[in-house]
Amino acid sequence: AIVIMIILSALTWRQCGYWKNSFTLFSHALHVNEHNYQAHINLASYLIKMDKINEAISYYNNAIHIKPGQADAYNNRGIAYAKIGKYQQAANNFNKATELQPNNADIFNNRANFYLNQGNSAWGCRDAKTACVLGNCVTFIWAREKGLCN
Secondary structure, X not given: OHHHHHHHHHHXXXXXXXXOOHHHHHHHHHHHOOOOHHHHHHHXXXXXXXXXXXXXXXXXXXXXXXXXXOHHHHHHHHHHHXXXXXXXXXXXXXXXXXXXXXXXXXXHHHHHHHHHHOOOHHHHHHHHHHHHHOOOOHHHHHHHHOOOOO
């Protein structure tokens, strides 16, 4: 029993090392199963926080290749494209995400923010209102306070 406990402790210690940070955890998950679309999305989101946008886009591409109907990957890739000034690609990704999940308030909020930041208050307010109807009024309230929406 003691030998088994020592072996299990060593294995547990090794596994705990993979939880050091998000990069280590999701890189290991992809090493174990490269077709884990959620690990691709999570690793990409971590890379966005580290300001490694192009690398993140590559992981979002992988996630979409694995599971084309995954709205989160399109939504997040839209955010990434907007960060590097690829506005048409950003808009295309937000549009695809809203097509895949037409009742997702967060996606509409992200697209509203995108349009408002582009100076397109008509479309931005439309999406902010839609997000508010779906239960998330943050962007709509902010836009109204700024005089962008009525």
